[in-house]
Amino acid sequence: MxxxxxxxxxxxxxxxxxxxxxxxxxxxxxxxxxxxxxxxxxxxxxxxxxxxxxxxxxxxxxxxxxxxxxxxxxxxxxxxxxMMDQTILLKRNILQLNDRLEKQQKKNLDLEKELALVESMAGASNCDWNNLEQLNELSCRLQENIEFVSNMIEFKSG
Missing domain, CATH: 3.40.1810.10 (Transcription factor, MADS-box)
Known part of the structure; x- marks a missing residue:
């Protein structure tokens, strides 16, 4: 109990x-x-x-x-x-929360890139094809995925 x-x-x-x-x-x-x-x-x-x-x-x-x-x-x-007083505790908590926020923002950006990649591969992309930065990010993401798949194939066959 x-x-x-x-x-x-x-x-x-x-x-x-x-x-x-x-x-x-x-x-x-x-x-x-x-x-x-x-x-x-x-x-x-x-x-x-x-x-x-x-x-x-x-x-x-x-x-x-x-x-x-x-x-x-x-x-x-x-x-x-x-020793720690209230202001030190609050500052430390703010720093920790800011770190968590930055990590979450980076994770969200990666997920958005992954979504754009999936949508472009499916043919229904909301991506602006005239934006060179988005195209470069998409190219990098594709290259990473190709390397990952190639490594998995080598690992399975070897």
């Missing part, structure tokens, strides 16, 4: 909210402990709550201060590699 999807909204019952915070905090700290043990990475957690006067600090205040000092002592360039 799969888990049901959790609705993420404010828990209106104060007692239930406090109990959920306590359970989730314990789970988070357990996962953080596992991460530091299994992967041998320094980590800390500081959890602020409206129920407690002091924030919860894991593993201890001194160890958390050491981790934060180590983070601050990294060079700006190294810190930039490990």
């Amino acid at each position: 799969g888990r049901t999807k959790t609705k993420y909204e404010l828990i209106t019952n104060e007692i239930a909210r406090k109990a959920t915070l306590k359970k989730r905090k314990a789970g988070l700290l357990k996962k953080l402990s596992e991460l530091t043990t299994l992967c041998a990475v320094p980590a800390c957690a500081i959890i602020f709550s409206s129920y407690d006067a002091q924030p919860d600090v894991w593993p201890s205040r001194t160890e958390a201060c050491q981790v934060l000092e180590k983070l601050e002592s990294l060079l700006e360039k190294q810190r930039g590699k490990n």
